[in-house]
Amino acid sequence: MDKHLEDYSHKRFNILTGEWVLVSPHRSKRPWQGQNEAVNDEKRPEYDESCYLCAGNKRISGDLNPKYTGTYVFTNDFAALQSDSPSFKVNDGLLQAESETGICKVICFSPDHSKSLADMDVPGITEVVKTWQREYKEIGSKDEIKYVQIFENKGAVMGCSNPHPHGQIWSQSSLPNEVSKKDTTQKTYFADKKSSLLGDYLKQELNGDRERIIYENDAFVVLIPFWAVWPFEAMIAPKNQQNSILDMTEKEAELYADAISVLTKVYDKLFNTSFPYSSGIHQAPTDGGDNGHWHWHMSFYPPLLRSATVKKFMVGYEMFGTPQRDITAEGAAQRLRDLL
Amino acid sequence: MDKHLEDYSHKRFNILTGEWVLVSPHRSKRPWQGQNEAVNDEKRPEYDESCYLCAGNKRISGDLNPKYTGTYVFTNDFAALQSDSPSFKVNDGLLQAESETGICKVICFSPDHSKSLADMDVPGITEVVKTWQREYKEIGSKDEIKYVQIFENKGAVMGCSNPHPHGQIWSQSSLPNEVSKKDTTQKTYFADKKSSLLGDYLKQELNGDRERIIYENDAFVVLIPFWAVWPFEAMIAPKNQQNSILDMTEKEAELYADAISVLTKVYDKLFNTSFPYSSGIHQAPTDGGDNGHWHWHMSFYPPLLRSATVKKFMVGYEMFGTPQRDITAEGAAQRLRDLL
Ligand SMILES: O=P(O)(O)O[C@H]1O[C@H](CO)[C@@H](O)[C@H](O)[C@H]1O
Ligand SMILES: O=P(O)(O)O[C@H]1O[C@H](CO)[C@@H](O)[C@H](O)[C@H]1O
Numbered sequence: 001m002d003k004h005l006e007d008y009s010h011k012r013f014n015i016l017t018g019e020w021v022l023v024s025p026h027r028s029k030r031p032w033q034g035q036n037e038a039v040n041d042e043k044r045p046e047y048d049e050s051c052y053l054c055a056g057n058k059r060i061s062g063d064l065n066p067k068y069t070g071t072y073v074f075t076n077d078f079a080a081l082q083s084d085s086p087s088f089k090v091n092d093g094l095l096q097a098e099s100e101t102g103i104c105k106v107i108c109f110s111p112d113h114s115k116s117l118a119d120m121d122v123p124g125i126t127e128v129v130k131t132w133q134r135e136y137k138e139i140g141s142k143d144e145i146k147y148v149q150i151f152e153n154k155g156a157v158m159g160c161s162n163p164h165p166h167g168q169i170w171s172q173s174s175l176p177n178e179v180s181k182k183d184t185t186q187k188t189y190f191a192d193k194k195s196s197l198l199g200d201y202l203k204q205e206l207n208g209d210r211e212r213i214i215y216e217n218d219a220f221v222v223l224i225p226f227w228a229v230w231p232f233e234a235m236i237a238p239k240n241q242q243n244s245i246l247d248m249t250e251k252e253a254e255l256y257a258d259a260i261s262v263l264t265k266v267y268d269k270l271f272n273t274s275f276p277y278s279s280g281i282h283q284a285p286t287d288g289g290d291n292g293h294w295h296w297h298m299s300f301y302p303p304l305l306r307s308a309t310v311k312k313f314m315v316g317y318e319m320f321g322t323p324q325r326d327i328t329a330e331g332a333a334q335r336l337r338d339l340l
Numbered sequence: 341m342d343k344h345l346e347d348y349s350h351k352r353f354n355i356l357t358g359e360w361v362l363v364s365p366h367r368s369k370r371p372w373q374g375q376n377e378a379v380n381d382e383k384r385p386e387y388d389e390s391c392y393l394c395a396g397n398k399r400i401s402g403d404l405n406p407k408y409t410g411t412y413v414f415t416n417d418f419a420a421l422q423s424d425s426p427s428f429k430v431n432d433g434l435l436q437a438e439s440e441t442g443i444c445k446v447i448c449f450s451p452d453h454s455k456s457l458a459d460m461d462v463p464g465i466t467e468v469v470k471t472w473q474r475e476y477k478e479i480g481s482k483d484e485i486k487y488v489q490i491f492e493n494k495g496a497v498m499g500c501s502n503p504h505p506h507g508q509i510w511s512q513s514s515l516p517n518e519v520s521k522k523d524t525t526q527k528t529y530f531a532d533k534k535s536s537l538l539g540d541y542l543k544q545e546l547n548g549d550r551e552r553i554i555y556e557n558d559a560f561v562v563l564i565p566f567w568a569v570w571p572f573e574a575m576i577a578p579k580n581q582q583n584s585i586l587d588m589t590e591k592e593a594e595l596y597a598d599a600i601s602v603l604t605k606v607y608d609k610l611f612n613t614s615f616p617y618s619s620g621i622h623q624a625p626t627d628g629g630d631n632g633h634w635h636w637h638m639s640f641y642p643p644l645l646r647s648a649t650v651k652k653f654m655v656g657y658e659m660f661g662t663p664q665r666d667i668t669a670e671g672a673a674q675r676l677r678d679l680l
Contacts, residue, residue: 005437008425011514013436019517022420022440030418031400034501035378060371078370080362080657080664085348094541095566096353097345100362151656159653161374168656174351176661177359201434226435280660301659313499316491316508317420319641320620321516324420 001211006328014227015197017181021229022324030326036309037157041273044114044163053164055111065108071131072108079104081172083144102172103139107131109165116154116165116274118264125257128167132281133245133253139171140286147175147285155276157303157311167279175285182282183294190293196241198295201225206239211330214266214337219252220259224333229323231305231312232270232332234263237297243284244296262340263300269339273308277301341551346668354567355537357521361569362664370666376649377497381613384454384503393504395451405448411471412448419444421512423484442512443479447471449505456494456505456614458604465597468507472621473585473593479511480626487515487625495616497643497651507619515625522622523634530633536581538635541565546579551670554606554677559592560599564673569663570641571652572610572672574603577637583624584636602680603640609679613648617641 004010011020052059055067061077081102090097109128110120117125132150140148152167153160175183189197202221205212214234215222222236236259242248248256267275283296303311305326318324344350351360392399395407401417421442430437449468450460457465472490480488492507493500515523529537542561545552554574555562562576576599582588588596607615623636643651645666658664 002428002430002432002437004426004428004439005430008428009421009440009442010428010437011440015434015436022512022516023437024420026422027418027420032501034499035496038375078367080364080367080666081349082366086344088342088344088348088350090342090345092342093544094355094537095544096355097342097350097363097566099344100349100351102349147661149657149661151660153653153656156375159374159655161372170657170661172362176362176657178660178662197434204433204435226437278656278659280656282660299660313493315499316493316618316620317489317510317516319618320491320518320622320639321489321510322518326420 001209001330006330011322012227012329014225015201016185017178018185019181020322021227022322023328024324024326025328025331027326032306032310034313037311039273039308040156041308046112046114048113048164051113051162051164053106053108053162053166054113068108068111070127071110073105073131073135076104076106076168081170098174100172100174101144102170103142103145104171105135105139105169107135107167107169109167113164116264117152117260118268118274120165120261122254122257122261125260126254129245129248129253129257129260133248135169136244136283136286137246139169144173145171146173146287147171147179149176149179149280151278151280153278155274157276158278160276175287179282179285183285186293186295196293196295198237198297199239199241202237202239212333214333215259215262215340217255217258219248219255222259222263224329224336226329228329228332229314229325230301230303231325231327232267232300232302232336234300234336235297236260236263236300237295241295243291243294245281245283247296260298266336266339267300267302270336271304271308273304275302276304341549341670346670351662352567352669354565355541356525357518358525359521360662361567362662363668364664364666365668365671367666372646372650374653377651379613379648380496381648386452386454388453388504391453391502391504393446393448393502393506394453408448408451410467411450413445413471413475416444416446416508421510438514440512440514441484442510443482443485444511445475445479445509447475447507447509449507453504456604457492457600458608458614460505460601462594462597462601465600466594469585469588469593469597469600473588475509476585476623476626479509484513485511486513486627487511487519489516489519489620491618491620493618495614497616498618500616515627519622519625523625526633526635536633536635538577538637539579539581542577542579552673554673555599555602555680557595557598559588559595562599562603564669564676566669568669568672569654569665570643571645571665571667572607572640572642572676574640574676575637576600576603576640577635581635583631583634585621585623587636600638606676606679607640607642610676611644611648613644615642616644
């Protein structure tokens with residue numbers, strides 16, 4: 001790698017979003033006198049009677065959870081998107097708005113209140129993967145749903161209000177901002193080169209000096225992308241192009257679960273804490289269009305920077321200018337690799 | 341206003357960035373069981389001997405602050421951008437990077453450790469405005485500086501590590517992401533209509549039912565933009581187009597300080613706490629180009645949603661999809677107006 005990237009402030013280009021990130025490798029020596037995050041790493045019980053996601057318990061809506069044993073999916077009791085609202089458009093001079101309908105669901109990963117993905121075994125995570133596939137397929141098959149966003153907020157610092165292992169799906173009638181950007185870049189590249197933008201990038205990483213690669217198995221690679229924003233941001237992607245998670249074979253679903261397992265475990269080791277993050281899958285829209293240019297991938301955006309209590313704040317400059325990071329992608333990958 | 345916007349999930353278009361925000365007005369009833377922020381509203385002393393920003397004190401770098409009486413500006417001891425680094429480019433297949441140089445400064449707003457902008461009087465804030473003008477002019481006149489980002493992180497929850505009233509300037513050799521977006525939208529509109537995009541929007545707001553306007557004086561308007569992302573996000577802008585803060589007359593600088601004073605005071609009243617936010621000024625780049633399409637404005641992005649301890653988390657869906665808000669811009673403006 002160009003040695004300049006280790007020593008001097010520079011910007012790197014995100015080929016998927018078309019945006020930049022500012023990297024300040026020299027800045028990691030800055031002392032921290034700001035806010036410390038609260039950490040709660042107490043061992044949780046396998047069942048908590050006050051948890052509204054535990055099997056058999058009552059939710060705020062009054063609904064009762066079944067005594068589920070694997071994963072469990074239900075419609076979000078406080079859905080941000082409604083499925084039954086009227087269609088409307090506001091086009092009043094410079095005020096522009098449009099109705100947005102959709103379906104929001106919650107996915108419990110396991111009945112075991114004490115576990116996170118990092119603590120679950122690969123067969124258990126494979127069940128989660130299969131649930132994502134089922135939901136993506138079912139929700140995505142509805143006419144009015146053009147995109148199905150699967151994500152997880154883990155940890156109180158990431159706005160997660162319940163430690164029971166769970167993720168969410170928000171699906172909607174148009175493409176979200178981030179998906180639109182990646183749709184455009186991938187489409188342009190695919191039209192031009194007849195190959196996958198992300199696939200070609202992964203090949204370059206796999207055949208290069210591999211300094212950003214954390215782990216690989218037969219079907220997946222886990223790496224810190226060259227343009228990562230969050231200190232230990234990582235991506236899991238199939239080596240060969242697949243448009244969506246429906247393209248995986250049974251075996252590949254297990255290998256994907258293996259990749260998730262390896263990454264989440266190494267995350268927990270890094271600062272010896274249940275590592276907070278938001279993760280999400282970007283994949284082909286369900287808009288019925290030709291999405292042959294899509295190469296699905298899962299990203300993890302973890303906020304911690306130096307320890308279990310010191311996070312990276314994406315604030316003033318980052319909000320008004322460009323996301324900024326203090327450690328390089330290569331340095332972060334090295335640290336995670338060393339913990340494998 | 342179209343009544344649908346009060347009741348149903350919808351998206352609104354940001355004319356300045358070209359991006360959408362998802363609005364879920366029905367969702368504000370959601371109970372909150374997640375993380376509470378720590379609040380420290382203890383009255384601070386006017387001088388704190390352990391504060392590295394107080395007059396006469398020693399900084400971490402070993403440098404001594406002068407016994408300043410008004411504002412005080414110095415180069416950031418842990419600058420994210422360096423001014424003396426070599427120029428380089430990485431263009432290696434799908435890995436693209438470029439050197440980014442710049443100057444980072446810290447601006448103490450007042451020697452009084454106990455105050456924030458909300459507690460300062462209008463002449464004191466006018467001094468801050470004049471300091472911003474001086475710095476924008478001086479830094480922006482350097483050949484290698486194409487953009488001067490003025491901002492403030494206020495409050496521990498916004499990553500601010502010292503409560504002494506201060507802001508920052510990060511200036512650099514290319515346009516940051518957010519500025520680029522606004523440059524494009526304003527340029528396109530200006531070329532087409534021969535008038536300012538933001539100016540025309542402000543006219544529409546001022547001549548309409550004024551439901552998003554919080555305050556105005558002879559030269560400035562304070563409002564919640566139609567497309568606001570953060571719960572109580574607000575914007576201060578000159579009613580008549582000005583490309584940068586250098587276009588203000590002496591009188592207008594005072595009126596700008598008045599607008600800042602009114603907004604920050606009302607913010608503090610809302611949840612009866614020293615209101616955290618990141619604020620920033622977007623204005624004409626200093627790239628020597630024709631920036632006649634720019635209309636400068638200052639935005640405030642405050643994270644609090646329901647109380648001094650409950651913030652809005654921009655996490656999973658927001659990071660992977662689109663920013664989302666639970667209360668409408670109109671409802672937020674009403675609440676702030678009621679506290680004037
Ligand atoms: O420069 P400070 O105040 O030490 O740091 C704060 O503001 C910077 C600019 O928005 C951010 O990069 C940091 O994450 C934040 O903690
Ligand atoms: O849906 P939850 O877990 O209650 O809420 C959490 O995730 C949502 C989706 O990212 C965010 O909009 C909320 O701000 C956050 O607290």
